Amino acid sequence: MTTTTLSPTSCYEIRPPFLFRWEDSQQAHVLLYPEGIVKLNATGGEILKRCDGRTTVAELIEQLSRSYDAADPATIRDGILKFLEVSHGKGWIRAKA
Template sequence: METMMEHPRLSRLYRLQWEAAQHAHVLLYPEGMVKLNGSAAEILKRCDGRSSLPDIVAQLEQAFSASGLAADVQAFVADARQRGWLV
């Protein structure tokens, strides 16, 4: 189970980039590509191994003038970790 103080980062197997042909951010990996929705991309962009989950939530809430994002961000990070996208 993840703790609130972990510092998630992309697995070395994945690369996050903007793909103009897809009109979206994608995760590239040796076997293919995952097209991301805007929310997923914004979270993953902040998973740099330096920012804690509370930091990421605060950055997102500030960037999008929103509040109460912690549960959704934590759920996404947990799912992304299960998929192997984050370590």
Template sequence: MSIAVRSTNRPHLARQVRLEWDPVREQHVLLAPEGVLVLNQTGAIILGLCDGERTVDGIVEELGRRYDRVVGDEVRDFLSRLAAKRWVELGGE
């Protein structure tokens, strides 16, 4: 299932989901009642920017300031997959 992510959405973690550092794995993880998702560095940075205040476009812009090449469609696809699992809520437009 695919969820449409708009540039004006203001994504944030769902209420029951937490982004944490796992010292055993030495990686960020997304913890939810349904399980654990081990994140790569990029995924953790994206989710760290999902504060419910920034828009998707704002997140892409911030990533563009930090890194040479950022593909907005890849960020939207990542958020779409997590929204489909109900780990991320997209927020109002």
């Protein structure tokens, strides 16, 4: 697996053919794709919700640090970066050009 270096100024978006949405039947955010569905936990949903092609990685981290009232922002940052790296590696997101 290749490691992605995420720049604080990069913006990410959901990559087609994935469709990100709230699914009432799952009571969770999901990624739909032709072969199936990925049910996200609450934090994963909050991260991908912000992968709109306009929000930078730094802004995403700042928003979630405030949202979760993080006592240790470094822990939140590391978790977000790891999730974004995995999401990019799985092809769920791509850098917005």
